[in-house]
Amino acid sequence: MSANDEYVPGCQNVFVVLQVSLKNNLNIADHLRLGEALQPLRGEGILIVGSGSSTHRSGISADDSHSRRFMSWFHDTLTNKTYSPHKRKQLLLESHHEPTFSSAHQRIEHYLPSVVASAAVGYQPGTVLYEESGMSHIKFD
Numbered sequence: 297m298s299a300n301d302e303y304v305p306g307c308q309n310v311f312v313v314l315q316v317s318l319k320n321n322l323n324i325a326d327h328l329r330l331g332e333a334l335q336p337l338r339g340e341g342i343l344i345v346g347s348g349s350s351t352h353r354s355g356i357s358a359d360d361s362h363s364r365r366f367m368s369w370f371h372d373t374l375t376n377k378t379y380s381p382h383k384r385k386q387l388l389l390e391s392h393h394e395p396t397f398s399s400a401h402q403r404i405e406h407y408l409p410s411v412v413a414s415a416a417v418g419y420q421p422g423t424v425l426y427e428e429s430g431m432s433h434i435k436f437d
Contacts, residue, residue, distance in 0.1 A: 316330070316334075318405055318408050322403070322404045327408045327411050328412075330412050332415045334415075335415075344413060344417075346414075348406050365396040365400075366394065366397060367400075370391075373388065374421070374434055377421045381420065384421075388415075391411075410434070414436070416436075421436075
């Protein structure tokens with residue numbers, strides 16, 4: 297079956313959802329490969345959603361400057377149209393070296409879905425659709 301096949305007789309608006317879990321090792325390179333493996337699905341009209349958090353740190357002070365600095369780096373990495381796909385992949389591979397990374401994340405699993413989504417679109421630039429205090433929505437065409 298393809299994405300355009302009718303799954304329920306007479307019903308045109310059916311969405312099939314498949315959840316993909318993160319790997320236990322939480323390795324960025326492994327999750328980039330997972331996203332790369334999903335790339336062919338885009339050509340079949342399948343929507344890929346990466347639902348995570350660009351920052352996540354609980355129990356810290358009201359000073360969220362680390363989150364703002366990381367979000368700025370993250371948005372630049374995912375949306376800068378001057379970056380080649382190769383450069384964007386390299387930045388994502390090395391994101392844990394970004395100085396504000398560890399202060400913006402207690403654990404990496406909140407960050408990895410966005411990494412997978414970027415890889416799934418071939419590291420093409422995205423567009424920030426919404427941003428508010430540590431939360432943002434980025435669309436990839």
